Ligand code: FES
C-alpha cells in the first residue's frame with residue numbers, strides 16, 4: 001500500500017510527513033509577510049514623524065521706482081526688480097488688457113510690443129525696459145479709430161472668448177511690420193530673399209506663437225490677410 005496522500009485529501013493534524021512543496025510554500029509566505037512588515041515600518045515612521053518645515057519664502061527685495069513709457073504715457077511704478085513686465089502692466093499700471101495665460105512663454109497671451117517688436121511680457125522683467133517704448137493692446141488704436149488690424153479682427157469675427165485676442169492683435173501688428181521690413185520666416189522658401197507675398201502659410205507661421213484655445217485660427221489668418229491687403 002502506498003504512503004502517498006491524495007491531493008484533495010484533508011491533512012491530519014500533526015502530520016509530520018508534509019510534502020516538500022507545502023513546506024516551501026509556507027516558508028515563502030512567512031518570508032513575504034516579514035518583508036511586507038519591514039517595508040511598512042519606514043512608512044509608519046514617516047507618518048508619525050513631525051511634518052517637514054516649509055521652505056522659507058524669499059524675503060522681498062526693496063521696491064524701486066521704475067519709469068516705463070507705456071502707450072506714449074510715462075508711468076512711475078514702485079516695484080521689486082524681479083517683477084515681470086506682464087505683472088507690472090496688469091498689477092501696477094492697471095493695464096489689464098494684456099492677458100496672463102501660461103506665465104511661461106508658451107501661449108502668447110501676454111504679447112506686447114517693445115520698440116515695435118513683439119515679446120512675451122511674462123518672460124521679461126519690467127526694469128529691463130526703462131527708456132523703451134512699450135505698446136499694449138490699449139495703445140493700438142488712436143483716440144478716434146481702431147487700428148486696421150483691430151478692424152479686420154472685428155470684420156472677420158476672429159475671436160470667440162477673446163482671451164487670446166489682445167496678444168493676437170499685438171502679434172499681428174508686429175507680424176505685418178516684420179513682413180514689410182523684409183524679415184523672412186520659417187515658411188519663407190528662400191530666407192536669403194525677401195518673401196514675395198504674405199501667404200496664409202507665412203501668416204500661420206508668423207503667428208504660431210499665439211495660441212487660441214477657441215480655435216479661431218481660420219478667421220485670425222483671414223483677418224491678418226485682410227489687414228495686410230488694406231495696407232496696415
Ligand atoms: S502668459 Fe506669457 S506666453 Fe503665456
Ligand code: FES
Nearest residue numbers: 160162212213214
Ligand atoms: S478667442 Fe478664445 S482663446 Fe482665442
